[in-house]
Amino acid sequence: MFPSTMLVQKLSGVTLLLLLCQHACFLSACDDAKQSVTCEGDSASLSCGSGFINVLCANYGRTDGETCSAGKPPGQLSNVHCSSETSLQTTATRCNGRESCSVPAVNSVFNDPCFGTYKYLDVAYECLQSKQHITCEGFRGDITCEEGVISVHYANYGRRNLATCPHELATTAHCYSNRTDRMRSRCNGKKSCHVLASNSEFSDPCVGVYKYLEVTLLRMSLSMIRIRR
Template sequence: MLVQKLSWIILLLLPCQYGVKAKTTLACEGESAVLSCDVGFIKVIKSQYGRTDRTTCASGKKEKSISDTQCSQDTFLHMSAWCDGRKSCSVHATNSIFSDPCNGTYKYLDVSYTCIPAKRSVMCENTQSLIVCDTGVISVHYANYGRRDLVTCPHTSATSTHCYSPQTSSVRSRCDGKKSCLLNASNSVFCDPCYLVNKYLEVTYSCE
């Protein structure tokens, strides 16, 4: 419980740490939540799918479908995997993506996020790359080994955009506090999250 509380405190302090105001986006069930950053990269702070009041996304709905206000599912890990480290991200608010926390209730997806000023490095599968800080030392914000789009590292085996294997802790242990860090994007370093799909390692970091 203490670890969970400390995690929430850290997440809530993120906007203050980077000197930017947190953004929010809301999507009624069946619609899409769109997150975007003109400057910097997305960092999800909090995400909930369900219903906690009778007014949000209530227009034209029957009383029975909006009466349960104790319906809430924490979707932070899902949204973080899909959106962190990207310039923009669109996620459909449906039960097929998020499990249904309350059958028969009309729900909505409520997301808070910030835009972190950072650098981004991408390594296609079976390549190496050096991330460098000319001033300060590396501080990794997010890392994923997989595939979240078809444009990055185009390949005939780029057949899925839902290949997630967050590697933030692993890359932090390798790189944080260093002036430079050599990373190898391969299945021998990071376990293969999607067999036969061509992948890439993406890292967002700052020099602090």
């Protein structure tokens, strides 16, 4: 067997496995999980009336021939093994820890996993009872738990809206820098945690933009947060 043939088969196997995992994830999602399906070119709107978004599964591509098929020629619907590997990470980065979010279902956001196929964004998410706290750039956040220990659900250093920490340099609402792992390594399991919201601490994801550190904590583990200069 030629090496190129083996590579194609290997890649096909990986793609199939990814699709099967995505399918299993949507099937096994909790009964109370919410689902959003958005056709290519539109924007998905996720929201939680109570709590904060936690994305369970996401796929930008096509896994059946019926969804978002109205008015489309058969040739754009025939590929039902289409999945963008960045779907979950991209959607989670834009939405996790927020009460609501909007995600454009377009190739420029997710790249194009299957050229010529009309795609859609399928998202399953839940609403967690957690608490969100903000530390503006240049300030220090002191997180202290009187009962239990700190548990970070999500953290972003950047800017996801223009209203938070208003500033003359708040010029964009699309500055994403996922710092969940870093905050978890520094704070999880502790009674208190102190962090400076600064470029020197987290690096600068958008030069010239005034940023903030956005941390979502599991509500049951948080008792108090103090922000000071």
